[in-house]
Amino acid sequence: MNGGPSGFANAPVTRTVIIISALFSIFFGIQGRLNSLDVFGKLRFWKWILSIFAFSSTPELICGLYLLYYFRVFERQIGSNKYSVFVLFSMLVSLLFEVLAVKFMKDRFVEQVSSGPYGLIFASFVPFFLDIPVSTRLRVVGFPFSDKSFTYLAGIQLLLSSFKGSILPGLCGILAGSLYRLNVFYIRKAKFPQSIASLFSRFFSPSMRSSRAPSTRNAVGNRPFYSAGRQAERNYPAPMQSAVEPSEESVATLVSMGFDRSAARQALVHARNDVNVATNILLEAQSH
Template identity: 65%
Template sequence: MNGGPSGFNNAPITRAFVIACCVFTIVFGIQGRSNKLGLSYQDIWKKLQLWKLIVSTFTFSSTPELMFGAYLLYYFRVFERQIGSNKYAVFVSFSIIVSSLLQLFGQAFLNDPTLSVLTSGPYGLIFSSFVPFYFDIPVSTRFRVNALSFSDKSFIYLAGLQLLLSSWKRSLVPGLCGILAGTLYRLNVLRIRRLKFPELIASFFSRLSLPSVGSASPAPPPRNGPSFAARQVEGNYRAPVSSTPEPPEDSIETLVSMGFDRNSARQALVHARNDINAATNILLESQVH
């Protein structure tokens, strides 16, 4: 299972976020300060150390957390490709702001000495992303290990569980706050899913991050006509597929239930050799152009 084509193509915000997390974590780790940058109700509200809100968002407290966190951020770039960088910037901002506020309110309400300083890192964004991952990414393969049943999504859940429990309660609270923020976004609270930033702000991450590796994407065909997505799929995937059997009806229905055009869903399944997860990625890519 993967998050679509390799690299950060069509995902400049994810690219900038991953680079920033790596740089911040390495720099503060060398200085030996990474364990002191977590959110603290006392520091933010009473000492007004507002700079910690930004630094704690981009800095993981340890190298293992950086590895798992960067992997999950990289995988979840599929959502930026799905909704576009502008709306994804709204999702990122909403997830971080709401989850940070929930963490601070939680500290004040619980009044637990062990939670006086929460672990740092973009837990809000990562665990907000698990909400659309659960609802919108289908399972393409299932397998069993002894008496246990797994799917190709299990590895993402296991990586998330490792990150969620990395510092026990200090990481559990930020993770749960992130899931709650993602749920509020999905419920379209205050119609947040309709909000878009001015293009100047949305393109800031593109200018900030490094250029994508790989060849440029071909120019998309005109958008007039009802079958733009189908033509986009055909234009980007021209390999012969005559040996591929007709896609199963249940696979087509699964993609249609996700909001894709039936003809586009069938063609994507054909080009993906009936791999429903790969077909989903093809369709998501076609929506970006």
């Protein structure tokens, strides 16, 4: 399983997060050995921002950027607007958990809390574990692996990169992702107002304007990533009399979610090449 089409097509928020994280890490984190624990003791807003985005070492930066890039598939699935809410929620909630944990376990974690977007990365592992199916299984030296195993290994590498210092923000990220999954405060239904979304679309890239429209139609039942639950849209468009050949990009996006290639192509034909509607069809077929 891969992250879908190469590059940042339909993933402008992910691209912006990666660029900011890379720049902040290079200029502030790696050079200055930024430690998020320093931020907790001093209420300086700009240092809080740095601690959220800047990794403190090169191995963490490489592994973290890879995972952020891989998880762009979720932005493509739910749309940039809702994904922006998920990014903001997971980062702020995980940071809050870190602050509380440091206050209660200060002696144990002094100068060992890693900085960087751990909250967003490990919050993304919640839908990755629950919603992304395994499409390929294999055995390596007698041990069972799947196409998801390498992503888990990268996550474990990042989680243990600084031992206690990285485990704490990683666990806080998983808690934040679980709260989003549980729809605390109905957060999964939240969207940025149209005025703010328009401002973001100009900031991120023109491509966000095109990716924003599908997000309003993302109603894919209970199983896909943080979907709309019981309000699943079942009025799929009927197949056109002259079948439209699905684009390779759409097929690759569905395959990256774990669906069979031939089934994905057939669903796209019925959905008139609409990836969100095709996802609905495939998930409902699996549930029967």
